[in-house]
Amino acid sequence: MQRKNKRILTGTIAAVALGAAAIYFSGKTYVYRALYYNFAGIDDNRIFEERLIPAADPQPWPVGSNYNRKPLPGEFNYNLQELETAAFLVICHDSIRQEHYWNGYGPQSKTNSFSVAKSVVSMLVGVALKEGRIKSLDQPVSEFLPEFKNGGKEKITIRHLLAMSSGLDWDESYSNPLSMTTEAYYGQDLKALINRQEVETDPGKTFHYKSGNTQILAMVLEAAAGQKLADYAATRLWQPLGAEQTAEWSLDKENGTEKAYCCLYSNARDFARLGQLYLKNGIWKGDTIIDPAYVQESLTPTGLKDELTGAKGDFYGYHWWLIPNYKNFKAFYARGILGQYIIVIPEKEMVIVRLGEKRGQKKGMHLQDVYDLIDAGLGVCK
Template identity: 50%
Template sequence: MAKTNKFRFSFIIVLLIGIWLLLPHHIRMALTYWFPGIEDYKIFDNRTVIAADDAFIWPLASDYNQTELSSEYRDTLESYQTIAYLVIQNDSIIYEEYWDDFGPESYTNSFSAAKSIVSLLIGAAIDDGYIQSVDQKVGDFLPYMNDGKNAELKIRNLLTMSSGSNWDESYTSPLSMTTKAYYGNNLTDLAKDMYIVDDPGKIYSYKSGDSQLLSQVLIHATGKSLSEYTSEKLWKPMGASQNALWSLDKKNGTEKAYCCFNSNARDFALLGALINHQGYWRNQQIISENYINDATTSANYLKTEDNKPVDFYGFQYWILNYDGMKIPYARGILGQYIFSIPEKNAIIVRLGHKRSKVKVNYHPSEIYSYLEMGINLLK
């Protein structure tokens, strides 16, 4: 009897191992790690985005960290498991705080805030002449997008999340295209599974595949990897102090363009400065002013799925109307925020593990607290 039970146990173990090995790569990864985390660069292969040799070091304001946050504000920061909160005005740091052993040089995933980086790279590629305009057809760069309804797709439609594609944005299903993109190992083939089912340029529908397809356009247009072009056009010119890491689908593979750009709060703030200064930074026009203005203007000619004007989204940038100010910002799913406040020449960066599930006109509800506490610190 003991030998029979031992045999059965061994058989079950072998069977389970066999089933595990037959599962698709992305499902094995999803079952292993379950939920995305801010340090997932440690489980993925990465490509380095080279920083500047002459880094820009944010100066500290004369009143740096002189103001104490109220207990209410601190409770908000800590209840959403904040790991970095940074406030800059007039290109000097006025407040900075870190939690849980994170610091000014700690890597953390930007998640979908990376989409805004992709948008800036589109602007750079237009400036460089690789792309004619945002109204150029995607099929000019990706021949497989030249059939049927696919041929109607323009770069503008991808930038404004109005592709009308079949991409499934579900974050809970292990079978969704988004899960395959995050945990899978062949983003190029996955992008080829996208096709247009509705008229592009009509309805706003947030889809990470739109950003990934933009990256494919950039790769084909420039002949460079996304990381290489980011280093050349953004990371070095802006004066990033630390190499960034862009997570890949596999070793020497393709960047997870819609997410997974890993850096630190101070270097992320440089992206905010670029918006505040209309693309001009460190004595050079890094991205054209016209593109920055277009990217941070709401695509209100589009409609939401419930037939309301899109007054909250531009070219892969969220737009918030707050206290009479237009605030463009980059945003990630676990509460990664890079707010630009041009009217006050200010930047607020918040990084962490959680964000509110409640939204107010498409904006997570807790961001109003981050903005209020930051603006109260400004001069």
């Protein structure tokens, strides 16, 4: 028996060594990091290089007279804790009405927003349009990125990227350590990864959620603005909106490229400003940050069917998720894979932010916890 166990151990060590060697010689050394950390988390700014998004001239949120007066419904509170919620915040009529934190997080805690960052990139596209740095959403990407001038990529426009209809072959897999998404998260050369993509289908035909689309938009913005994405976000969004805390955007390597499709770190109060800006149609305290026409266009359903499920195209705009009708209200929201949300109900002048480590079950193109959060917010904002 002892000899047999020794053979098994020896075989296991040999298999691991061969696997490690195969990874090394394939050039996919990011897999080591992916396997070590196992799965992305909300505190991953501790393991990646970051570019700061400095705050300046903070504008603290007013606190409503009924702040935290209404207790959270028992089942809702239980669900928040089961989903390992870090923050839950409700803004009504421009002031904080509900605010709760768990598991050691607080008002100044920075956590990963994951794909909420995609909506921020869309907002920055709107800023660049207003400034004339982007002339039209129908501009070919190749006018900004020479690598897109052939191979069918020359047909791809900024609009195609915003609508998740580029037709590129990005592999949106979160469990496969060899996927493009895993390489984007743990690798160290985002631009090379982007340039490896090939055209799979004609652009503009169907919706297919792919993080690579957002990363390309960020590269377009960097070329159009002539500065790093985080720096552009700081001067065009973060500082004009009066953010109270410096935010962070993860990079692929030191002094590298922002992981634009994810990995913007901030707190619930400052994330709420982004929802409030869209609630106010791109206008912040009288200043037009984003042209209202772009805001409305980005919140209009693309009409594109989901390539994977065939769902009708009323659930997505330009990097914003849309709920056309829930209890007679319209809602739109930014969302991250672990249940990060900035939810806006315009008719109630309400913004909800939830940050945490798990999300609810899928319900069509949306998630059950999104509806639960809306219900809780409606209770607060009566």
